[in-house]
Amino acid sequence: MGAEHTHPTRSAPPRVRRILAATVVPLFVATLIAALVLWPGDTSDPAAGADSPRYHGTVTRVVTEPCPPAPEIPEGSPDGPPGPCGTVTARVDDGPDAGQEVRTPVPAGPGAPTVAVGDEVILVVLTDPADPTTSTYNIAEHQRGTPLIWLVALFAAAIVAFGRWRGLAALAGLAASFAILLTFVLPGIGAGSPPLLVAIVGAALIMFVVLYLTHGVTAQTSVAVLGTLGSLVLTGVLGTIATAATHLTGFGSEDATTLSMLQADVDLHGLLLAGIIIGSLGVLDDVTVTQAATVTELAHANPGLSRTQLYRAATRVGRAHIASTVNTIVLAYAGASLPVLLLLTADSRAVTQILTSEFLAQEIVRSAVATLGLIAAVPLTTGLAALVTTAGRRGTGTAGGDATAHRPAADRSEALAALAGSRAGEAPTATGRPGRDGTTDTAW
Numbered sequence: 118m119g120a121e122h123t124h125p126t127r128s129a130p131p132r133v134r135r136i137l138a139a140t141v142v143p144l145f146v147a148t149l150i151a152a153l154v155l156w157p158g159d160t161s162d163p164a165a166g167a168d169s170p171r172y173h174g175t176v177t178r179v180v181t182e183p184c185p186p187a188p189e190i191p192e193g194s195p196d197g198p199p200g201p202c203g204t205v206t207a208r209v210d211d212g213p214d215a216g217q218e219v220r221t222p223v224p225a226g227p228g229a230p231t232v233a234v235g236d237e238v239i240l241v242v243l244t245d246p247a248d249p250t251t252s253t254y255n256i257a258e259h260q261r262g263t264p265l266i267w268l269v270a271l272f273a274a275a276i277v278a279f280g281r282w283r284g285l286a287a288l289a290g291l292a293a294s295f296a297i298l299l300t301f302v303l304p305g306i307g308a309g310s311p312p313l314l315v316a317i318v319g320a321a322l323i324m325f326v327v328l329y330l331t332h333g334v335t336a337q338t339s340v341a342v343l344g345t346l347g348s349l350v351l352t353g354v355l356g357t358i359a360t361a362a363t364h365l366t367g368f369g370s371e372d373a374t375t376l377s378m379l380q381a382d383v384d385l386h387g388l389l390l391a392g393i394i395i396g397s398l399g400v401l402d403d404v405t406v407t408q409a410a411t412v413t414e415l416a417h418a419n420p421g422l423s424r425t426q427l428y429r430a431a432t433r434v435g436r437a438h439i440a441s442t443v444n445t446i447v448l449a450y451a452g453a454s455l456p457v458l459l460l461l462t463a464d465s466r467a468v469t470q471i472l473t474s475e476f477l478a479q480e481i482v483r484s485a486v487a488t489l490g491l492i493a494a495v496p497l498t499t500g501l502a503a504l505v506t507t508a509g510r511r512g513t514g515t516a517g518g519d520a521t522a523h524r525p526a527a528d529r530s531e532a533l534a535a536l537a538g539s540r541a542g543e544a545p546t547a548t549g550r551p552g553r554d555g556t557t558d559t560a561w
Contacts, residue, residue: 157308174240178206290327316391344405344498352490369479405498412502435495
């Protein structure tokens with residue numbers, strides 16, 4: 118235990134715990150009730166059986182040959198190599214033809230897989246509409262199950278090796294997040310429920326489960342929960358106002374247009390708002406947990422800090438965190454939309470027209486609203502944490518008081534020197550208070 122650089126979070130006074138429980142428990146119960154009301158009743162797949170059968174196969178032979186001459190095409194039309202041409206022999210590994218070898222054309226066209234002997238592929242059975250008794254096999258794509266399993270196993274092993282029990286709890290929280298998304302949020306939106314309401318309830322449910330499962334049932338976690346929930350509601354309000362002011366319809370991408378053709382009753386405008394809420398949650402809980410932990414650690418390192426000093430010192434940490442996180446949000450959205458952004462760079466329209474187009478305006482609103490909610494989370498969570506941490510504290514900050522008696526002198530001196538930003542060789546004050554300027558900033 119002596120080598121540990123962390124310590125258990127000290128429990129809050131009983132009165133504070135009662136107040137937090139009286140606030141958090143009703144919110145959790147309200148979230149559960151809303152989830153039960155909005156829970157999709159019929160989750161059957163209406164398109165079951167519409168897709169062509171798909172089976173696993175293994176490539177045993179590849180024969181390439183020159184492609185036949187291309188027909189005459191009008192001048193100015195895009196042209197390119199018609200290949201590759203030839204045949205692929207593959208062994209069917211499952212299905213009614215398991216064990217048999219079938220011949221398929223070499224995959225060609227944009228995005229077609231490049232196959233070699235020994236590759237494990239997905240074979241799709243295509244039936245001739247004119248003669249339903251005639252069917253052929255084509256190669257759809259590579260099998261990716263085995264590499265993905267190894268990657269996920271490496272991911273989980275690294276988290277557990279580094280985080281130990283906390284890492285195991287984080288993996289359980291991740292599994293719970295996906296379970297809620299796949300069983301409640303997505304089916305609920307698909308069933309025609311209001312996407313924004315489903316997203317807020319689903320995000321709140323994920324927040325309660327993940328934060329308490331990962332960080333434990335403590336006052337510090339409850340502060341992070343309240344800060345996250347308040348920021349999520351603010352993000353939803355700002356998103357509603359921003360999308361209405363910019364007249365966004367939700368038809369800003371090809372995926373949305375395709376979805377509207379497959380499910381005409383889906384509210385794409387609400388789906389856009391739901392995406393902003395869900396996308397903001399992952400960054401919000403990071404910021405709120407960090408701020409709550411920062412206030413707790415500052416108060417533990419220097420019990421002489423007042424509530425205002427705690428708030429100001431932790432807010433400075435939050436500013437540094439936000440400065441890096443804003444760039445993370447924008448780059449995450451840009452990376453997800455990189456092909457479309459690259460396509461827009463070749464657009465002949467003016468830059469102002471491109472920036473105000475439906476697609477880019479949608480991404481700008483998404484990034485701006487998420488950032489505003491993130492910024493609001495810092496003062497909200499920090500203020501709550503400062504109130505909870507200093508509640509019921511008596512006699513702190515006095516020389517020789519009980520608040521500092523339990524800490525070793527060497528550890529307390531180092532912590533106070535770092536918090537007070539003392540000059541090199543200058544010992545911390547005997548009272549354990551911050552520097553002359555009243556701040557806890559360290560000289561950079």
